[in-house]
Amino acid sequence: NAGVTQTPKFQVLKTGQSMTLQCAQDMNHNSMYWYRQDPGMGLRLIYYSASEGTTDKGEVPNGYNVSRLNKREFSLRLESAAPSQTSVYFCASSLLAGPSYEQYFGPGTRLTVT
Amino acid sequence: AQSVTQLDSQVPVFEEAPVELRCNYSSSVSVYLFWYVQYPNQGLQLLLKYLSGSTLVKGINGFEAEFNKSQTSFHLRKPSVHISDTAEYFCAVSDKMGAGGTSYGKLTFGQGTILTVHP
Numbered sequence: 001n002a003g004v005t006q007t008p009k010f011q012v013l014k015t016g017q018s019m020t021l022q023c024a025q026d027m028n029h030n031s032m033y034w035y036r037q038d039p040g041m042g043l044r045l046i047y048y049s050a051s052e053g054t055t056d057k058g059e060v061p062n063g064y065n066v067s068r069l070n071k072r073e074f075s076l077r078l079e080s081a082a083p084s085q086t087s088v089y090f091c092a093s094s095l096l097a098g099p100s101y102e103q104y105f106g107p108g109t110r111l112t113v114t
Numbered sequence: 115a116q117s118v119t120q121l122d123s124q125v126p127v128f129e130e131a132p133v134e135l136r137c138n139y140s141s142s143v144s145v146y147l148f149w150y151v152q153y154p155n156q157g158l159q160l161l162l163k164y165l166s167g168s169t170l171v172k173g174i175n176g177f178e179a180e181f182n183k184s185q186t187s188f189h190l191r192k193p194s195v196h197i198s199d200t201a202e203y204f205c206a207v208s209d210k211m212g213a214g215g216t217s218y219g220k221l222t223f224g225q226g227t228i229l230t231v232h233p
Binding site for chain 2: 042058
């Protein structure tokens, strides 16, 4: 009964390094999302994938890329990490992309960029 | 464009006391409204949602919220809190229809309210 899983749980990067955050869901959901959470700012949408084969920018896409590898997996890549990308990253999924469909969240990845 | 304001960043309360967490939103269109809870070191979990119909919505763990269209508010209440309710609570809003007539479920979150229940 895994739901949405994310790896890694924690990561420390130096400025300029790259990394990929992995997300997988086992609920046969069509839509997946990446958010970042910063203190006092709530969650902000980075990218989303309404269905397999499609991706679109959210509110704060700069500095990130995504890949919807298959229906289950949606990865987030930082090509050249910056201290401003220090944050907690959450992946979420929903059955469909309509606003009335509940989003299920993973446990998060805490990323520090020094 | 939507925005969500949670009026209190922190709410301390004693166990078994009632609590209200306040949320106001602004949007030029009809919206869906949500409350999520985040326990320490965990992801977000849906508490309740308002889609249509009765303006009083009941959720999990004894929480309820009331949609007030004229005041553009969606305040969360619980008549008697427990220590285990200590968490951060997020109000979120989504347009019923996204840009261009497509609807992709974009949630706009408030800043969060940390509820601390003391014994």
